[in-house]
Amino acid sequence: MAGTLIDLRDVEMRFPNGTVALSKVNLDVSRGEFVTVVGPSGCGKSTLLRVASGLETATGGTVTTRTERIGYVFQDATLLAWRDVRRNVELLAELKGIGAATRRAKAAAAIELVGLQGFEKHLPRQLSGGMRMRTSLARSLTLDPELFLFDEPFGSLDDITRERLNDELIRIFVAERFAGMFITHSVAEAVYLSTKVVVMSGRPGTFVSSFDVPFPMPRDPEIRYTGEYAELVGQVSHALREGRR
Amino acid sequence: MIRVRSAALNAMPPLLVLAVIVGLWYAVHALLGPARNFLVPTPGQVITDGFLDSRTRGQIVRGVWHSTAVALTGIAIAAVIGIAWAVAMASTAWAKRSTYPYAVILQCIPILAIVPLIGVWFGYEFRARVVVCVLISLFPMVANTLFGLESVDKSLHELFRLQRVRRGTVLMKLMFPAALPSIFVGLRTSAGLSVVGAIVGDFFFQRGTPGLGSLLQTYARLLDYTALFAAIFVAALLGVTMFGLFGFLSKLAVGRWYQPAT
Numbered sequence: 341m342a343g344t345l346i347d348l349r350d351v352e353m354r355f356p357n358g359t360v361a362l363s364k365v366n367l368d369v370s371r372g373e374f375v376t377v378v379g380p381s382g383c384g385k386s387t388l389l390r391v392a393s394g395l396e397t398a399t400g401g402t403v404t405t406r407t408e409r410i411g412y413v414f415q416d417a418t419l420l421a422w423r424d425v426r427r428n429v430e431l432l433a434e435l436k437g438i439g440a441a442t443r444r445a446k447a448a449a450a451i452e453l454v455g456l457q458g459f460e461k462h463l464p465r466q467l468s469g470g471m472r473m474r475t476s477l478a479r480s481l482t483l484d485p486e487l488f489l490f491d492e493p494f495g496s497l498d499d500i501t502r503e504r505l506n507d508e509l510i511r512i513f514v515a516e517r518f519a520g521m522f523i524t525h526s527v528a529e530a531v532y533l534s535t536k537v538v539v540m541s542g543r544p545g546t547f548v549s550s551f552d553v554p555f556p557m558p559r560d561p562e563i564r565y566t567g568e569y570a571e572l573v574g575q576v577s578h579a580l581r582e583g584r585r
Numbered sequence: 586m587i588r589v590r591s592a593a594l595n596a597m598p599p600l601l602v603l604a605v606i607v608g609l610w611y612a613v614h615a616l617l618g619p620a621r622n623f624l625v626p627t628p629g630q631v632i633t634d635g636f637l638d639s640r641t642r643g644q645i646v647r648g649v650w651h652s653t654a655v656a657l658t659g660i661a662i663a664a665v666i667g668i669a670w671a672v673a674m675a676s677t678a679w680a681k682r683s684t685y686p687y688a689v690i691l692q693c694i695p696i697l698a699i700v701p702l703i704g705v706w707f708g709y710e711f712r713a714r715v716v717v718c719v720l721i722s723l724f725p726m727v728a729n730t731l732f733g734l735e736s737v738d739k740s741l742h743e744l745f746r747l748q749r750v751r752r753g754t755v756l757m758k759l760m761f762p763a764a765l766p767s768i769f770v771g772l773r774t775s776a777g778l779s780v781v782g783a784i785v786g787d788f789f790f791q792r793g794t795p796g797l798g799s800l801l802q803t804y805a806r807l808l809d810y811t812a813l814f815a816a817i818f819v820a821a822l823l824g825v826t827m828f829g830l831f832g833f834l835s836k837l838a839v840g841r842w843y844q845p846a847t
């Protein structure tokens with residue numbers, strides 16, 4: 341496919357202790373697609389993302405990424421405690437060697453995009469969990485990622501914050517049109533966020549089914565209360581249960 | 586206003602203990618009777634005959650000055666060597682495997698056992714005293730710095746790795762700043778030890794400019810117990826001041842973002 345930014349073919353991950361974390365995983369994500377992988381804990385979905393990002397090398401199959409601009413959001417906000425919000429957001433651009441003026445402009449734009457204006461001088465310890473995660477998102481946005489990988493970024497947040505950040509993320513996705521790959525264990529979050537949901541089962545980690553999500557982007561928060569949405573959530577949950585057997 | 590009052594309240598218990606100690610002290614002095622109470626001079630005598638006596642005061646001031654210079658030079662050298670050593674060990678596994686055991690052994694050598702040798706090797710003056718300080722305060726610097734460098738969160742390392750940055754950059758922008766609170770814990774511990782080292786070295790070498798250690802020995806030999814008590818106070822005060830100084834520097838450097846768990 342023309343706009344494919346990441347292509348995983350028959351990916352296998354076997355750890356030295358013999359555990360097969362991934363087996364025959366096939367997935368491609370194109371610009372404008374937001375694919376979410378759901379699965380039970382320990383099924384290898386985080387390993388999949390680590391392989392996709394290059395943090396780990398697959399023991400089999402091929403991983404092809406067609407862009408250098410890859411954003412990665414960790415489970416924790418992974419902020420530097422000694423830097424304020426602005427300097428944290430500037431970090432990646434700084435590591436890339438981008439000049440101070442450009443860096444500042446990029447950081448300012450990213451901070452505005454995630455709605456953190458006015459908090460530039462705050463230190464991570466002065467922020468709520470949701471705001472720390474926004475800072476983390478803003479930091480990745482300064483790289484103008486074409487491929488954006490998310491490793492359960494909202495897993496530790498309360499439901500209200502999580503839903504708000506889901507909407508923020510969708511807004512950013514609609515504006516920036518990257519290729520998104522998102523890991524979560526929440527079915528509701530997966531269906532709400534994505535254009536496609538892939539269900540994974542564990543031991544060995546492999547895809548058992550996939551669902552296209554028909555709702556238009558940006559999402560209307562009200563779809564959460566429609567029968568269509570509930571039905572799709574039900575189907576995905578069912579596939580998860582089937583896969584676990 | 587409330588803050589002032591709570592500060593006063595916080596200071597109350599230790600002040601009470603101080604009052605009890607001073608009271609006991611006078612009691613012991615009185616109990617010993619006129620024949621033996623020279624062994625425990627009262628705080629009043631220590632102040633009048635020790636600190637207010639111009640000759641003794643002059644000796645002690647010069648002694649403190651000298652010992653402070655020795656201790657600060659020692660801690661500075663120990664900090665440079667200790668941090669560099671810890672950085673080397675945090676960067677390469679073989680450096681840690683091959684040299685860390687010796688850092689531990691260094692810590693285990695009783696300092697008194699090697700002080701005479703240090704005198705022989707380095708002369709009996711400033712340089713030898715500094716070497717004693719360095720030896721005694723090196724391990725806490727190494728161990729705390731290494732701990733700080735190694736306890737950086739794994740995902741932070743991965744964040745840097747994804748940007749394919751050089752190891753020097755990871756060290757300067759991630760590991761070193763993250764280790765700063767631990768480095769200051771090391772500095773505070775080492776500062777106290779360095780004062781001990783300065784006094785012990787001085788006590789043994791007895792040559793060159795007299796520091797607090799030489800004075801302690803001189804006063805003990807002369808049976809001048811008021812002056813001895815005065816010198817002991819000043820030595821203790823020097824240790825506490827060093828500890829406080831590095832605690833203050835730590836607050837300045839990392840207090841803004843780092844809050845100890847306690």
